[in-house]
Amino acid sequence: MTAIARRPVSRHTAPVPAFAELFEHEQQHLPGSEAAALDAWRRTRFARFETTGLPTQRVEHWKYTNIAKVANVAMGLASRPEVKLDDVQRYFAGGPLARRLIFVNGHLATELSHVGGLPEGVVIKGLDVMLRDDPDRVLAALAEDRALDASGPHSFADLNAAFLQSGAWIEVADDIVLERPIQLLFLTVGEASAVMTHPHIIVKLGARAKAHLIESHVGVKDGHCLTNLVADYEVGAGARLDHDRLQLGAAGTTFIGLNRIRIGEKGELKQTVATLGGTLVRNETDMHLQGSFIEAQLNGVYMPIESEHVDNVIRVHHEQPDGHSDQFYKGLALDKAKAAFAGKIFVYKDAQRTNAFQTNNNLLLSDDAEIDSKPELEIYADDVKCSHGATCGELDPVALFYLRSRGLDRDEAESLLTYAFAAEVLERFTDPAVMKLAQERLIARTPGGANLTDML
Numbered sequence: 001m002t003a004i005a006r007r008p009v010s011r012h013t014a015p016v017p018a019f020a021e022l023f024e025h026e027q028q029h030l031p032g033s034e035a036a037a038l039d040a041w042r043r044t045r046f047a048r049f050e051t052t053g054l055p056t057q058r059v060e061h062w063k064y065t066n067i068a069k070v071a072n073v074a075m076g077l078a079s080r081p082e083v084k085l086d087d088v089q090r091y092f093a094g095g096p097l098a099r100r101l102i103f104v105n106g107h108l109a110t111e112l113s114h115v116g117g118l119p120e121g122v123v124i125k126g127l128d129v130m131l132r133d134d135p136d137r138v139l140a141a142l143a144e145d146r147a148l149d150a151s152g153p154h155s156f157a158d159l160n161a162a163f164l165q166s167g168a169w170i171e172v173a174d175d176i177v178l179e180r181p182i183q184l185l186f187l188t189v190g191e192a193s194a195v196m197t198h199p200h201i202i203v204k205l206g207a208r209a210k211a212h213l214i215e216s217h218v219g220v221k222d223g224h225c226l227t228n229l230v231a232d233y234e235v236g237a238g239a240r241l242d243h244d245r246l247q248l249g250a251a252g253t254t255f256i257g258l259n260r261i262r263i264g265e266k267g268e269l270k271q272t273v274a275t276l277g278g279t280l281v282r283n284e285t286d287m288h289l290q291g292s293f294i295e296a297q298l299n300g301v302y303m304p305i306e307s308e309h310v311d312n313v314i315r316v317h318h319e320q321p322d323g324h325s326d327q328f329y330k331g332l333a334l335d336k337a338k339a340a341f342a343g344k345i346f347v348y349k350d351a352q353r354t355n356a357f358q359t360n361n362n363l364l365l366s367d368d369a370e371i372d373s374k375p376e377l378e379i380y381a382d383d384v385k386c387s388h389g390a391t392c393g394e395l396d397p398v399a400l401f402y403l404r405s406r407g408l409d410r411d412e413a414e415s416l417l418t419y420a421f422a423a424e425v426l427e428r429f430t431d432p433a434v435m436k437l438a439q440e441r442l443i444a445r446t447p448g449g450a451n452l453t454d455m456l
Contacts, residue, residue: 065309100185255282265293272299288317323356331360344378352383361421396417
């Protein structure tokens with residue numbers, strides 16, 4: 001018998017040389033580069049990115065997304081184009097008294113931002129300012145490498161660290177309740193050539209603190225722009241964070257977001273995400289319930305059209321007893337669009353009396369659309385209430401017939417039913433302005449939506 005040696009199949013692909021060339025050229029110009037420890041940290045993370053490479057679809061967490069086709073190409077760092085207040089006001093949320101940081105292609109626009117009049121114990125700053133003024137403190141916050149989990153290094157978290165340039169630092173001390181929301185508004189302006197941005201958000205809520213964070217990602221001009229976001233949210237014991245995220249990407253834009261959430265004893269989190277635009281969008285959430293009696297709710301709706309692609313990956317870790325988590329996601333796909341939802345709940349051995357639920361409902365609105373759903377449970381405790389479920393279907397023909405019999409044409413009737421399907425998630429936004437923007441964008445993306453906007 002002849003033995004045949006098979007070459008091992010690689011789960012990652014090597015980055016194009018342009019990444020290394022760009023890093024060597026730009027590294028000395030990045031904020032805080034004069035701090036030796038921060039410089040060494042950046043170099044270490046870039047070396048790990050080069051060693052690991054970019055994930056292929058053979059990596060389980062990337063099964064449904066071929067990221068190399070848009071990310072493993074030569075790109076420069078995005079410039080800071082001029083944007084006027086009139087161009088961004090329609091995306092303001094949180095009311096006139098909200099504190100607001102506005103970013104244009106990853107660069108903090110101080111002339112458009114407003115974070116004055118903060119109570120004592122609250123810090124809201126651009127991360128570039130913190131990197132220059134207090135690099136040791138930022139490094140201490142980043143040094144605890146939460147990008148590593150059971151699957152090993154995270155390539156895009158390493159790339160974000162290497163090119164870390166801007167973002168937001170939000171800190172709320174113990175027992176402080178912020179009465180007004182904080183909005184982080186990220187504007188993407190496409191350029192003639194391929195560019196990328198690497199913002200990082202750090203949110204720290206002290207014990208019993210409360211805050212409402214609005215995160216808006218808006219594409220205002222088409223073009224090949226990769227946004228590689230890493231966000232760390234730390235919710236202290238007895239604290240509460242309401243988090244609204246609205247994603248309105250433009251044609252050609254790619255968004256890769258890694259969200260790392262840690263919640264302490266009796267902490268509360270309510271997060272609602274709407275993904276309504278962008279050529280390729282991937283939202284990855286890794287949430288750890290590190291104390292008992294935690295309440296965590298993750299809501300989401302995604303609606304790719306034409307040839308767009310949306311990928312949602314969620315991992316919820318119940319580490320202690322008496323925790324409660326609820327995932328409620330809805331997906332809609334039109335034309336030749338593709339979407340995926342992969343949600344997994346881990347219940348650790350000591351996490352007795354855990355209640356964990358996961359629901360993913362999907363609606364296919366064309367014969368060529370595709371949605372993949374992969375709900376999972378991994379339970380090591382024996383006194384729990386856990387469930388998961390996924391559905392995928394089409395519009396109800398009876399309801400469609402009823403609306404058409406009342407005078408609506410087919411496109412209008414389908415658009416109305418589509419909106420009704422998604423509204424259950426959109427209504428969970430904490431901020432009314434965010435909810436209205438999401439409603440308008442969703443209905444506008446349906447075939448008959450132009451005639452239904454007056455209903456909103």
